[in-house]
Amino acid sequence: MPAVSRRRFDYAVPDRWRADIRPGTRVRVPFHGRRVGAWVVECEVTPPEGVVVRELTGVSGWGPPSAVLELAEWGAWRWAMPLATLLRVASPERNVRTLPAPPRPTQGQLTNGSGRARTTMARSLPAGVTLRRLPPAEDLLGAVLEVVASSEANGTSALVLVPSRGWAERLAARLRSRGVDVASSWAEAAAGWPVVVGSRAAAWAPVPRLGAAVVLDAHDYEDRYDASEVVAERATRAGAPCVLVSPCPTASQRVRYGPAEVPVRAEERAGWPALRVVDRRGADPRTGLLSEELVHLAHRVLPLGERLVCVLNRTGRARLSACKSCGALVRCVVCGRAVESTGSVLQCPGCGAQRPVVCAQCGSLRMKVLRQGVARVREELEALLGVRVGEVSGRPGDQAVPDDAVLVGTEAVLHRVRHAGAVAFLDFDQHLCAARFSAGEQALALLVRAGRLVGGRDPGARRGVGVGVGVGVGVGVVMVQTRLPDHDVLRAAVAGDPDLFTELDLRRELRLPPFSALAMLKADAAPALGDERVEVSPLGAGRWLLRAPDHRTLCDAVAPVHGGVRVDPLDV
16 A cells, blocks of 8 residues: 555565565555555455556565554544554654564563562453543552553563653653563564553554553543554454553543542542632732732742743733724734734734734724733733743744743643642633533643642652652642632542543533544535435534444445544544
C-alpha cells in the first residue's frame, strides 16, 4: 500500500527479495512515475486478470508486525482514517533491517532503587480491560510495576502508555533504576524487550508478544484517535490483561469498561488537591481577573519560595475590545469577527486582516478591554505583585519555560511545568461553559493536571506525585475563579469524589456518546450514506453532524467516504 494513496495496489516481488517480504515490510514501489514508500499488507495474492503487475524497486526494512497491521486496519475503519497514516505511526523513523538480541530474562528480580535486588510478587491480573480510579497525587509506579511483573511471569512484554513523551522518558528512567529492561528504540521493542514505554504513538508499538498493558491517565488520550481504546482493543485481541488508570474516567470508559476499581474513600480524597473556589458573582467588575483572593494567595506562596502558576486559556493581549466613546465592539471590517489587540494594531484571528487601533464607528482611538488575553494579564499581574511574571503558551518546543516565581499561560503551562506551590485558574467558566458536550470532563481533567503540580491535600501525599513528577511542599492549593461555584465539576473536585460529576442520564436523554456515535463531515451538500439509521444534521459552513446508534453502524456508513470525516469529534 503506497504511503500517498488510500488504495491498495498489486506488485510483483523479485526472487532476490522473497525471503525479506512479509506483511508489514516497508518497500519502495513505482507509483505515477516516481518511487515512493509503501507497506506490504498481504502476500501471495492473485492480481486481476489482464493486469500487468510491476515489480518492487526496493526493500526498506522492517515494518509493523502482522498483529499491529491488523490493528491498524481496524483503527482506520474505527476513526475513518487512511490506513497509511496509522502505518506511518507504527513504523520506525529510520529504516530497520536487523533486530538486536533481547535481554535475558531477569527471573522476577527487580531492584528497589538502591541497587539491591528484590523479588516482585505478581498479582494475578484478570483478563480483559480493567478500569482503575486513582487520585491525582497517587504515585503510579506501583500500578506499572504490577503490570510489568504480570507480563514477566509469562515471559512476555508489557506495554505502558502515558500522555506525553517527557512523562515516558521519566518513567523509563525510574523503571531502569529498578532493574527493568525498557526498550529505547523501535528495533528493541520489535525484538521483544520486556517493557515498552511511550506516549500516544506507542499504542502501535511493535510488541511481538503482548502479555499485559497499562494506560496511565486514560482520560487524557483524545486525539485524531483514542490511544487508550487502541491499547484496550489490542490487549483484548491478544488475550492479555489491560489496566486503564485514571483519576476521572470518561463517561465512555465507565460505560464500556466499568465499574471502576476505586480506593478507600479517605485515601482517594487525600490524593486530590486542596481546592479553593472563589465566587466571582458579586465581585467588583473593575478588578478584572485579578481578584483579592489571588493576591492573598500570591503573598502566601512567594515568601515560601514556591511557584504560582496562573492559567487563562486566551492568548494575546485583548481578545475582545470595545470603543470607550461609543461602546461599539471592535470587529473586523472584512469578516465581522471580533479582533485581537496585538500591540499597535488590531488583527482578525479568522481572516488575518489588520488595521490601526481606531473605532470603525466613531473614529475614536481609545479602547477598553472586555476580554483579556495572557499577554495583557501578565503585564497587569507583574505591576500588581511587583515581581517578574513569565508567560508560557504554545507547545513544548516553542519556547523555554521562564525561570520566574510567577507564571501565567494557557493550559499548556500545566503540561510544561513540573511542580508548583499553587495553581490559579483565572476564568474557569470558559472551560465549564465551553461549547462542546465533553466540556465538563475536560474541565475536571484540568483540575487533575493542576493537582499533579501541587500534590494532594494530605501533606504526606505530596512526597511523590504521578510518575516522575516532582512537587513542592507546604502550600498545595488549586484556586478556581468562577461564577458557577455550585457546578458539579467543582463539587466533585472539592470532595475528591469523581462520582459527584456524572452526566450519564443527561447524555442518554440527549443521545450523546457513549449512548450514540458521532462524526463530523465537511462537505458542500448533505451526504447520501445509504443507511437510514445514520442521522445527518447541518452544522453550518459546510459541516454536517452524523449520528448513529453505535460505532459499527457509523463507521460502516462513512467507510466509502474519502476525506473530510472526523469520528468522535470533540468540538460539538
